[in-house]
Amino acid sequence: MDGDLIPLERPRAERADAARNRRLLLDTARRMIDETGAENVTMDCLAEQAGVGKGTVYRRFRTRAGIFVALLEEAERTFQQRVLSGPPPLGPGGDPVDRLIAYGQGRITFLLDNHAVARAAMGQNRPVPVAGPGLTRIHIRVLLERAGVGATHLDALTLQLAAALEGPILLYLATPDPAEGERERSLQALAEGWKILVTRVCHP
Template identity: 50%
Template sequence: MSLIPIRSGSPLGGEAERSDAARNRELLLKAARELIEECGADGLTMDRLAGRAGVGKGTVFRRFGSRAGLMMTLLSDSEAAFQGRFMFGPPPLGPGAPPLDRLVAFGAERIAYVLEFGELARAADASAYNRYDVPAAVLWHRHIEMLLQAAGVTADPWLMAMSLSSTLDPERLLYAVRVHHVAPERLAESWRELVTRVVSCPGGVPRPDGVSQPDEG
């Protein structure tokens, strides 16, 4: 199912899973979805989840590693679908369209995704240092990086992709929408402006000294 196994459930190695473990995983996922339904993602605590599922707390962490890991697992189906669309789906999101169009579509989809899943998407962003090392994040990064290069952007694609990714951070997107009441379309439009400028601009001067070229205004 999952193209890039975000988190299959078992801790690390992808070997066979004992039957009781499998049963408990299902129990936990079911309980988690119920709890989120009732209390929202923020209202889901690991103790409550364990209690609701009728298992010990240790079991929860054994399955999912962390709260963020659990949230990722809950999102893994949608995430896999998203990955499928931008890697193999129809243009402009998938291959076939010009890189810039794909970038624009990628951001728009990601924004919609984050806004759809809200707190859940936010909670899936591990608070740890390794937040950006999670497989899905690495994949998005590489995708953006690849599109930038395909679009002929020469300058440090890795860092440029990082900057663009940061724009799509769930925390920021939700802040803009929830706190500042920015309309979702405005977010997508701003993303479009951003990537368009990054891609279609001939690029900064090779930096001989501090001063740049004439700017308008």
């Protein structure tokens, strides 16, 4: 028997073949997105290209949007590492306002780079679409608190700032695939706007 003192890890580890198929599907999806655009990635087609059954795709990612969420989370991991344990101002240790500004800039860059995937990740289904209770909200909330923002409903303000950060790209930026110069200009403009928002909200 296993002498584990703490045997109750997550219900069960993912089976090897399942993990292999997950990778295969993610890679195939990534390739198809590059080749034909996210909106042309259909479930049937993805399954066929990957050489697995359609049911398998649905077992791994519960929905079509789930595929893009997974892709997005994967891409996000390295950025999250820099936020959680990198050097300031992005990482821990600096002035909270500077960290907010840096986080915003990083997040905007990330979303612009992954624009197509991010938009595809929000299916019109029930719960929160993208970046559920993702890092963004928690991070913003903690830094606002630390910066000493006085608001009786800090959660609402957090939500609003998160929306100000992500909304323009998810909701309003309609261009299916921003041109090169366009991207740079958007980045500059949104980063400046975010900086204004954060500094003025934090030191009135």
